[in-house]
Amino acid sequence: MDFAELAAQDGRQTTPQAFCKLASISWLVYDIFLTFGDEVEYIWKRRWSLTKALYLLTRYTTFAIILYSVVANMRLDVSDAECRFVFIFEPAGTFWILLLVQAIIQYRIYMMYGKDRTIKWLNIGLWVVEFAALAVLAVFVLPHGHSGEVEDALGSVCNRGAPGGILYIAIPAVLYESWLLALVLRRGVQEYKRHSNGKALDTASIVFIVIRDNIVYYVLMIGSILVFIIIIRIAPVSPGEAAISFAHSATAIGACRIVLNSLRAADAPTPGNSGAYPTQPTMVFQRRTSETMLDEDAHERGVDYVEMDDLSASSPETSRREAERQQLASSRSGLT
Template identity: 30%
Template structure:
């Protein structure tokens, strides 16, 4: 409870900022959902159920549900201290699940880009488990000591965390660290693809779209994650909820668009790939037909989900990129071939 008039005035300003920030973040996420709803129906709901589809739903709809709940709670705010505490517990764990869902999607795609390398899978899995464990420990320790006031000022009802431990800002450190690892892997593969293709960045290439969207995703989400960590470390506990909604909204928006843009590119004709790889024109056309619901038998179908989840190989099925292992073999064979010819 504030001890002076000046502290009470600052708290009132913080409460207004919290409500405005949460409402803005929710409206931005809902607006993006509405303008991409037609893509979602065509590219998600009309396709078969798979792990990537489940992860998309968790990222988009669980994230949207948390944002709506936050907006209602912080605008209405008429609840007991115990209910307010339970809300913060739900908010923390649900938001973490949204982040984890998107990170699993990114891991699956990175694995497909690198030819399903077992050593890379072990490394990414270990880092992801360590991240989840670190976040879980920080959340668990924080929720044991956190105090939430449902009415921080007489007549002003809003869930306000007080008594936040000093280490709570560290919740964002494992997320930022793991995101940097994923981003570095995508960046390396994208740079190699750009040098290898030598034809610039075409708008319909699966690899180009993946790298482009990954840049946007990592830039926006990392920016919001780092901002949250700085705010939680340097400002008072009443500022805890000011940037949090934007981090969740960015994760939902960019995560959903990463999936939608990739699927839109896949289910559209591969114009540039067909022009550059004329000998594979008929094969790519047949693959596109099967992926969009042809009459081929189940055993011969190729789905985007299979490519995303490592059940097949992008290099073999679309000609878009080669796994790192294949490129390494080619580079090792190149010197011996040149020496024999000499």
């Protein structure tokens, strides 16, 4: 008996799993509406760049992947071949979303480290190793998914659940994400020691924002994977198989928030660009456009933060001496 015949026997089969997937896409759509104003301001209105291309691909291909999964699980008139395509499409979609999200985080780290080529190639090398391990594990694990009869599953027209060995597939991704988080935290400590002089970290700085968002992303990613693993151990077919869509939404939301928040922080006023004229000549902040932690359109938004070694002191005594020097030079030119 094929999947279409099973579906014809019991239409209730589409309800639980499809509605679980519907909840995950609702979460993603809600976040899209919440951040759409920032998306228009910092993505659509600005010059195109690699970061923005990755943002749009992550945001909207994730939506398309989950939407297809929802539709496929809602329909009753699916064929056996269509269901088998779903079994291939969803893992492939997971790999695609992970690829985009990690590309975003890698690129932000590359900019944070001042375009350090060692960091760049080390991360790319580990990235290749991660996906090679994921591919090998997928070949051995995914074909062994749980299949249940209609009366046992009541989960979907495509009545198949996640395999018990899915835990092993998650290990390479978790290890690589932990490595990226360690790099972000290391850079944050370096910047804190360099610029704070023992003071509390400026929570409005782009350094703090990038670190905070990476931690939030990591918690979302790890949390969604753990929930997925727990659910499939309890109920492999329904709602276990549907829980992967929550991992899709969580990782995409976290990565897109990293991009938007860092671009917003780069646009915020800095000590060197407050918009006010100085009333005291005791300290002059010199603006310097830096691409650290930004993308290639940094010149449009100005500095990301003001570096302490870019400051030049200008005391009243120095100003007086400069005025005397100019007056003496003017007098000499008049005598000649």
